[in-house]
Structure formats: C-alpha cells, structure tokens
Amino acid sequence: MNKKKLILLIVSLLLIVGGVLTYNIYNKIYAPSTIKEGFIYIKTNSSLKDVENEIRPFLKRVKPFIWVANRKKYSSVIRAGKFKIPKGISNNDLINLLRSGKQTPIKLVFNNQHSLENLAGRIAVQIEADSTAILNAITDVSFLKKHKFTSKTALGMYVPNSYEFYWNTDAEQFRDRMHKEYNRFWTEKRIKKARELKLNRTQVIALASIVQKETAKVSERPIVAGLYLNRIKRRIPLGADPTIIYALKEKYGQDFTVKRVLFKDLKIDSPYNTYIHRGIPPSLIAMPDISSIDAVLFSTKHKYIFMCADVDKIGYHAFAITLKQHNRNAAKYHRWMNQQGINR
Numbered sequence: 001m002n003k004k005k006l007i008l009l010i011v012s013l014l015l016i017v018g019g020v021l022t023y024n025i026y027n028k029i030y031a032p033s034t035i036k037e038g039f040i041y042i043k044t045n046s047s048l049k050d051v052e053n054e055i056r057p058f059l060k061r062v063k064p065f066i067w068v069a070n071r072k073k074y075s076s077v078i079r080a081g082k083f084k085i086p087k088g089i090s091n092n093d094l095i096n097l098l099r100s101g102k103q104t105p106i107k108l109v110f111n112n113q114h115s116l117e118n119l120a121g122r123i124a125v126q127i128e129a130d131s132t133a134i135l136n137a138i139t140d141v142s143f144l145k146k147h148k149f150t151s152k153t154a155l156g157m158y159v160p161n162s163y164e165f166y167w168n169t170d171a172e173q174f175r176d177r178m179h180k181e182y183n184r185f186w187t188e189k190r191i192k193k194a195r196e197l198k199l200n201r202t203q204v205i206a207l208a209s210i211v212q213k214e215t216a217k218v219s220e221r222p223i224v225a226g227l228y229l230n231r232i233k234r235r236i237p238l239g240a241d242p243t244i245i246y247a248l249k250e251k252y253g254q255d256f257t258v259k260r261v262l263f264k265d266l267k268i269d270s271p272y273n274t275y276i277h278r279g280i281p282p283s284l285i286a287m288p289d290i291s292s293i294d295a296v297l298f299s300t301k302h303k304y305i306f307m308c309a310d311v312d313k314i315g316y317h318a319f320a321i322t323l324k325q326h327n328r329n330a331a332k333y334h335r336w337m338n339q340q341g342i343n344r
Helices: 003-030 048-058 062-071 091-100 116-124 131-138 141-146 171-185 188-196 201-214 218-233 241-252 263-267 290-297 323-340
Strands: 038-042 081-085 106-110 161-165 306-309 317-320
Touching: 003 062, 003 091, 038 048, 048 062, 062 091, 081 091, 106 116, 116 131, 131 171, 161 171, 188 201, 188 290, 201 218, 201 241, 201 290, 218 290, 218 306, 218 317, 241 263, 306 323, 317 323
Parallel strands: none
Antiparallel strands: 038 081, 106 161, 306 317
8 A cells, every 4th residue: 555545544534533523522412312301409509410310310321411511510500499301402402401590480389387387397398498497497586576476476477379489499588588478468458458457467367367267168258257357346255166276286285186165175274265365366376368368358247246067058157146046056056066976
C-alpha cells in the first residue's frame, strides 16, 4: 500500500470513529431519553445521587443522564420541588427542566381538623415539611402573639379550602400563607355582618364550629346558627351538646367516646359547658367549614330557640319555639335512643 492510500485509510477510519463518537454524544444529549410520563419529588438539599434515584424509573438509561448532568454542572443548581416528567424528552431538555425550577404546583386541601396536631399531620402528607416542623411553626408563641391568636384560637386561622402551593413549601411559608388567606377570607362584607351581630372573628368562628358539629347538613346550618343567635340575644345559654362532648374529651382524653350526652354530663366544670355558661365559648371546638362560618354570618331569620335530633328524618333536627314543643320532641328522641340501646 502506498503512502497516499494509507493516509486515505487513516482519514477514513478517523472520520468513521469521529462520526460514531459524535453520534453517541448527540444521542446522550438530544435523543429521547424518558420512557414514561410522571412526577418526581426532589427534596431540599438533594444530591445528584438523590435525583438519580428519583428519576431512574423514567429513563431508558441512567448513565447518559448523569453524563449530561455533569457537563451542564447540574449538581451546583439542584432545585427542590415536584416536577412533571414528560415522555420522550432528551437528557438536555430534562436537565434544563430540573435546573429551571419550573415545578408543578399541588392542590393542598384540608378540612374537619379537630386540633393543630391533626392539621399538622394532614398538611405534612401534602408538602415537603414534616408534621413536627409544621406544628412548631403554627404554635410559635411569637407568631401567635403578633397576630392576636392563642394556642386555643389558632386553629380558627386555617380556613378549609383548596389552595395552590409548591410541594417544597416549608412550615413557616405554609403558616404565613394561611394567615394571608385568613385575612383575604374576611372580606368587608363578612366583617360588616360580624359587626352587626356584635361578634368578633374569634366568636364567629367559635360559634361556627358548634354549628359544624351540631349538623352535617349544609342546608340546615343557617337555621341552627339562627337558633343559637336567638339564644344569645335572649341571654339564654346555648345548651349545645357538641360543647359538652368537647369538654368531656378535654377532661378524659380524645379517645373518650360519647354517643349520648347524659344529664350528669351537663354539670361538667368547664368554660365550654354551654348549659351553665351563657354566650359563646372562649374558642372554637373544631375546624368549621366555610359553610358553617357563613351560616353564622348570614343565618336564617326565625323564632326557634330549641332543637333536638329528628328521629323521623335522620341527620336533621326538630326545631321548636316553645319549651312545650321541645319537650315533646326531646321525649320522642330519648325513647328512640333507648330503643337503640345507646346509653353512652
């Protein structure tokens, strides 16, 4: 083989090798890499290895992803959050997506929480912050004092609804956002109605929590609220069984089961005993829905001052204007309870 042919052969081989290398590099960077669509959750302060473990199920091959990540210096800009991984995108586009921090928001939902501890646990399964951090944030004494809440009234700051958050929200960010939502909820219209009732926000929410526990029927809540407001105006104790149950659980523990309030229970020594103490208890007894809060603010106008469970329409109440009517309804209810064998 003469020198010219040898040079041509070497050049050809170099071109082939270069082409293969270029093709492989191009594939690592630009060829489709993800095999399915889904979400990954990258925790705060994650390493590249942590991201690799999260994203592995979505990739054809992990090594090309790591190769591209290293060359794009992704390790120095790892952002936490919930990211939607599209199917069929390249490693280059995937790294760009993760580097951008363009995460997918979550819909954070909570309702019917009976304590701050329950609320912290409910939120912790939806965002990155754990329940301990959340509980510490929402019970922080300086925060509560600054915004005129107490450990007893603080639960009323959290208005049940669906909120858009980023998954990597920390405990303090969650708490501060909820305070803003609380102030946003209290529109001029709601504040005006509270003033007309001569109630402050804490009292409205406390009364709403009793309405919430008294009836699960949203359509009935404005009627129940109107009844309690009638009692307040006439300086009659609310006589609300849910407050007695709350007082019993405070005394004997949250696992204490009460299916029937007994006459002896009505003598319990507690500021939440609304058979003894007139007016609204010092704080809410559970988290009320918006429907219960608005039931208090925009209650149905009527003359009822008595109610008891309606045995002819389970889940609803029998209302009465006079004590005589109420005694008939109550006697019917107690007979029914006895027939069911419900003694406690």
